Amino acid sequence: MTTAPTTPELDETADAVIIAGAAHGSVANVHFTSNTVEWATPQAFFDAQNAVHQFELDVCATDENAKCKRYYTKADDGLVQSWAGKRCWMNPPYGRVIGDWMRKAYEESQRGALVVCLVPARTDTAWWHDYAAKGDVTFIRGRLKFGDGKNSAPFPSALVVLKPQNADLSHTPPKDQ
Numbered sequence: 001m002t003t004a005p006t007t008p009e010l011d012e013t014a015d016a017v018i019i020a021g022a023a024h025g026s027v028a029n030v031h032f033t034s035n036t037v038e039w040a041t042p043q044a045f046f047d048a049q050n051a052v053h054q055f056e057l058d059v060c061a062t063d064e065n066a067k068c069k070r071y072y073t074k075a076d077d078g079l080v081q082s083w084a085g086k087r088c089w090m091n092p093p094y095g096r097v098i099g100d101w102m103r104k105a106y107e108e109s110q111r112g113a114l115v116v117c118l119v120p121a122r123t124d125t126a127w128w129h130d131y132a133a134k135g136d137v138t139f140i141r142g143r144l145k146f147g148d149g150k151n152s153a154p155f156p157s158a159l160v161v162l163k164p165q166n167a168d169l170s171h172t173p174p175k176d177q
């Protein structure tokens with residue numbers, strides 16, 4: 001496990017949110033405004049992670065908030081689709097279903113997908129212990145402002161990287177289509 005690196009720019013108040021791709025040492029400082037109920041990933045946060053991982057698939061999204069060209073919506077049901085061999089971004093629907101998404105992410109990583117998960121840092125839950133703790137965890141310092149929300153999230157977040165097993169995606173970035 002890692003924690004976000006300390007930098008002079010780091011502001012731990014709720015007003016300024018520091019985005020840390022700490023597993024890879026990248027840090028960006030971003031601010032967001034207005035409101036959302038979808039907890040959409042702050043674009044700058046995603047961009048920093050995307051620069052590292054070059055995501056091919058957003059596994060849960062809408063037409064409006066999808067972060068990748070290729071994505072699954074509720075109508076597709078990302079939980080029943082194959083993510084095999086893909087570099088996946090996952091900011092799952094929150095609530096009780098999050099355990100199903102983390103299980104799916106873990107299982108797909110076992111089948112060769114890279115899955116980077118942005119989740120609430122709920123370290124007391126079963127899904128955290130069963131699946132998140134098996135990945136490379138970066139605790140995000142400060143609170144994210146999801147979507148174009150004015151307010152910081154009422155919960156801390158973590159980034160969980162579930163690396164592909166039984167496949168090596170590290171040297172095969174996707175081609176631009």
Ligand SMILES: C[S@@+](CC[C@H](N)C(=O)[O-])C[C@H]1O[C@@H](n2cnc3c(N)ncnc32)[C@H](O)[C@@H]1O
Nearest residue numbers: 039040041060061062072073074077078091093
């Ligand atoms: C927290 S939002 C993340 C949105 C976007 N992927 C992002 O990172 O900003 C979770 C999204 O999952 C979608 N969703 C809910 N159930 C789903 C399902 N079974 N399959 C695919 N997407 C689903 C919701 O509509 C919502 O847009």
